[in-house]
Amino acid sequence: MKKATVVICPQCKKEVTWNNDSPYRPFCSERCKLIDLGQWASESYRIPQFESNSEEDPSHQA
DSSP states (O other), rough: OOOEEEEEEETOEEEESSSSSOOTTTTTSSSHHHHHHHHHHHHSSSSOOOOOOOOOOOGGOO
């Protein structure tokens, strides 16, 4: 028999069993899923953007 996979909810850190009985996985609930969606929509999550100095970066040669 397979052991159930358990993950941690990214919002509240509760354990969530990863199976068809957990429709909001990897979140524990619809609430945690919507909180995460709201953070993306409000741009709370951002990928760092690094500016390169064209004088120091050889890939920007003219």
